[in-house]
Amino acid sequence: MAKYVVKRLGMTFLTLLLIVVLVFFLMHAIPGGPFTAQRELPPEVEAALIAKYNLDESLGRQLLHYIQGLLKGDLGPSFKYPGMRVNDFIVQGFPVSARLGFVTILFVLAASIPLGIVAALKNGKWQDVFTMVLATVGVTIPSFVIATVLMYFLSHKLGWLPAFGLDSPVSYILPVLALGGYSMSFMARLMRSSLLEVMGQDYIKTARAKGLTEYKVVTRHALRNALIPVITILGPTIAALLTGSFVIEKIFALPGMGKHFVTSITNRDYTTILGISVFYSTFLVVMVFAVDMFYVLIDPRIKYE
Amino acid sequence: MSHPAVTSPLWDEIDITDEKSETLAAVHRTFAGDVWFRFRHKPASVVGLVLIAFILLFAIFGPFLSNHSYAKQELAFVNIPPRLDLFMIGDDAIYVSRNLKPIHVASDGTLLSALPRIEENLAKKVTSYDFNGQTVAVDYSVRPARLIDPSGTPVTETVTVHNKTYLLGTDKLGRDLLTRLMIGARISLLVAFVAAFTNLVIGVLYGGISAYIGGNTDTVMMRIVDVVATVPLTLYVILIMVVLPRDSGITSIIIALGSVYWVNMARVVRGEVLSLKQQDYVHGAKIMGTSTWRILTWHLIPNAMGPIIVTVTMLIPSAIFIEAFMSFIGLGVAPPMASWGTMCNDALEALRTNPYQLFAPSVAISLTMFGFNFIGDGLRDALDPKLRGR
Amino acid sequence: MAPLLQIKNLHTSFFTHDGEVQAVKGVDLEIAEGETLGIVGESGSGKSVTSLSILNLLPPSGKVVAGEILLNGKDLVQAGRSELQSIRGNAISMIFQDPMSSLNPLIPVGKQVEEMIITHRKRTRSQVKNDVMKLFDMVQIPDPAGRYRSYPHEFSGGMRQRVMIAIALACSPSLLIADEPTTALDVTIQDQILVLLHSLQREMNMSILFISHDLGVIAEICSRVMVMYSGMVMETARIDDLFRTPAHPYTMGLLQSIPGIMQDRSVPLLPIPGSPPDASNPPQGCPFHPRCRYARAICAREVPPLQQISESHTSRCWLLADQAPVENNPFAPLRRPNG
Secondary structure, eight states: OHHHHHHHHHHHHHHHHHHHHHHHHHHHHSSSOTTTSSSOOOHHHHHHHHHHTTTTSOHHHHHHHHHHHHHTTOOOBOSSOTTOBHHHHHHHHHHHHHHHHHHHHHHHHHHHHHHHHHHHHTTTSHHHHHHHHHHHHHHHSOHHHHHHHHIIIIIIISOOSOOSOSOSGGGGHHHHHHHHHHHHHHHHHHHHHHHHHHHTSHHHHHHHHTTOOHHHIIIIIIHHHHHHHHHHTHHHHHHHHHHHHHHHHHHTTOOSHHHHHHHHHHTTOHHHHHHHHHHHHHHHHHHHHHHHHHHHHHOTTGGGO | OOOOOTTSGGGSBOOOOHHHHTOOOSOOOOHHHHHHHHHHTSHHHHHHHHHHHHHHHHHHHHHHHOSSOSSOOOGGGTTOOSEEEEEEETTEEEEEOTTSOEEEEOTTSOEEEEOOEEEEETTTTEEEEEETTEEEEEEOSSSSOEEEOTTSOEEOOEEEEEOSSSTTOBOTTSOBHHHHHHHHHHHHHHHHHHHHHHHHHHHHHHHHHHHHHOHHHHHHHHHHHHHHHHSOHHHHHHHHHHHSOTTOHHHHHHHHHHTTTHHHHHHHHHHHHHHHTTSHHHHHHHHTTOOHHHIIIIIIHHHTHHHHHHHHHHHHHHHHHHHHHHHHTTOSOOTTSOOHHHHHHHHHHTTTTOTHHHHHHHHHHHHHHHHHHHHHHHHHHHHOGGGTTO | OOOSEEEEEEEEEEEETTEEEEEEEEEEEEEOTTOEEEEEOOTTSSHHHHHHHHTTOOOTTEEEEEEEEEETTEESSSOOHHHHHHHBTTTEEEEOSOHHHHSOTTSOHHHHHHHHHHHHOOOOHHHHHHHHHHHHHHTTOSSHHHHTTOOGGGSOHHHHHHHHHHHHHTTOOSEEEEESTTTTSOHHHHHHHHHHHHHHHHHHTOEEEEEESOHHHHHHHOSEEEEEETTEEEEEEEHHHHHHSOOSHHHHHHHHTOOOTTOOTTSOOOOOSSOOOOTTSOOSSSTTGGGOTTOBGGGGTSOOOOEEEETTEEEOOGGGSTTOOSTTOTTGGGOOOOO
């Protein structure tokens, strides 16, 4: 098992390194260096900036500086707003995004797993059909379509739910539904097919042959095995929620990191774009690693790979 | 029970040839025929096929049949919805737009011209306009605004007709939404097909070669894929789009999509080829001296076609989605070009007042996604070897 | 003495998209206390389905449509769900073909045996643990204490099957149903398992219903055997009678296709030509007739009834009928005189 952990850790670091290098070189691929593209700066100011940010050194050394900065947690200055640093945007936006993301994950898990279980156990009956139709819709229709349509009907037309901000608990409903809709549907379908497959396995037959009640068969034997594929996609699900947040935060005007990211794209604030990308990637890679470790706990077969 | 007598013909010996004992139970079909048979017996798949066929026709032939151009701005007819509430004045009708401009409309719904303004009375919140020599006024002191006819009486009743000039209405620059939808279909589908095809080629080659060579090469190649795939592919696309020069529109999206999404296809193909290359016909081909390239293209990849086709069919809606997504965050095709994504994005600002602008592209995207998803699901089931022989 | 288990006219079908597929078409059998009855047949013969029908462990599309299954006189087909659950694992136990897939991969084996005991008996924690250890000893699993917390994938195939047997015997059932328990094992291990089952059976005076496609395996452990084909019983006999005087062309075919180590090389192995019938579209008349070299016209028209050859020997073949001709009839000498 230790071998597995070390292997995963190694991959994680490799990935992070790749991202940083990639991002760094992309930054330098943009025509015109930082601070010089937009306005004409007086030569002394330009010289001072160049000195301060080591822009006259070789690419390799600049990369080193950048990595050093990263290790200290510093993502560099904003390209567009010289007074601001990328970290400022993150500190401002991350709590909002984190709240939204956290509630969405809870929703996704709390909704999809029971739905998938019920659909599998009532295979072919109306509960199954209903759930699957709902899930198909959720998986097919893009999140921003769901967001805008829901916003129009439930907020503008009927006035039931607020369209902007995350002030009250009620204001979470629309963004969470829109952000989590796809993942919830995907997971419900996966839970259902996974449980259906497990229920057809021989060890379920054995469990029944032991005289266990159907309830015990499902809870003690089927569920644990069926949940494994679902947990496996938690990592990609978090990734999907992360990228989904760009659009959802824009639509619902939530001052989260996603919105800052989108704004920086519109403004072509290159250092912020890249800095936030590094942050996102790191966050994601760490989350995936955590899920992998959790996975080890529940499936004893992994330990011996 | 009485048995028949010994001499009865029922006791004659019957001939059991090997033929009879080896008759095949199942109906004979070719592989493709088998797949098609199972595909068309699933209602959802057929619906998907019909939907996509329709959308393709819409995209290819639609713009030729339309009277309008997608880029022409008609500033007099800005934000006109597809259904109009007309104030009738005699045989003529007047439509009052959302921003309170009256427009002369024929009673069948054809838009004629905007009325020239005479004067504006801010205190009373009434603006008067010239209507074929007569004076009508828009009274916006009440909600909804009402029209005052030449005789001075407020016109209260309205007749609802379909907008005959612009079947789906116009956007904020007075451009015909239907034509833009058709052009948008072309853009969205073009991006999707080309991107999917690019991913197909790169992914199949990468995965096929990796699996066929096997060993350490395979391990390294797949590790690269794993590392690349850990970061959300969307993020890569964003970064690439940001770096590529602006205003290259479709090309940059295609490049961005094509350079990243092949990882999924590579994994699928690698899995298939890994199991296929153990098959005896591959060993046979090698012994005969067939070149690696030929083995890959002639034997391995055609036999992996099933999952490849399914994956490609699912790549297309992914690509459409990503294009729309990029448009939404401002990285889509540049105006006046329209894609469904940019149309949705434009419609967002005016959602409260002009919701119809959102519905057309939303429905278009949704139907297209449904269509391809149903086809993909249907193909997956039809190609599933476990279900064969039914 | 009344038989322990009696099956009367069992009909089990599967209901699929393409309609009803009849897997078991009128099977009768009896098992006495302490007896080992074997069921032999090819894939598709209905032997597994018959065994699964007893405890109603059929997949969702399967259903017993007619017949009675009497356990000491009580009809299991009519039994309620909780009644059936109290019989499963308790009065009747079952082991399956593939022990790797039949054990839950995520639960230690000790716990899986415990579960059986806890379900049907009231025992304290330490008593249960003790019981499990004793069972492991009984099935000859070495180092029971150490293996208690192991997972199924850490065992070899033979060991896993021993675990399955331990589970099945935990509550001392009167009847053990063994559905191809040795098919997935190596030949030498096969033998060990058969020997184990045989000795356990004698120890516990347990009945065994042993299902296999391998007549050789059946011969080793069963005293009586039933041959099934296409959902019907073709022949039932004591094992010696079956080998010495088979009374059905199918049985003859099975015997002729078993290679023996001491066999005379000049005698060819005769496979039975053709393949088993399509269950959804069976042939008319006797299901075996398309592959039978003694087939007559009547065989293609009507299903033969079961003919009694001796007290313990029955067979379903037209050639055993009183009116059947003598030429080219291998069973002519077996027929009972008219009566």
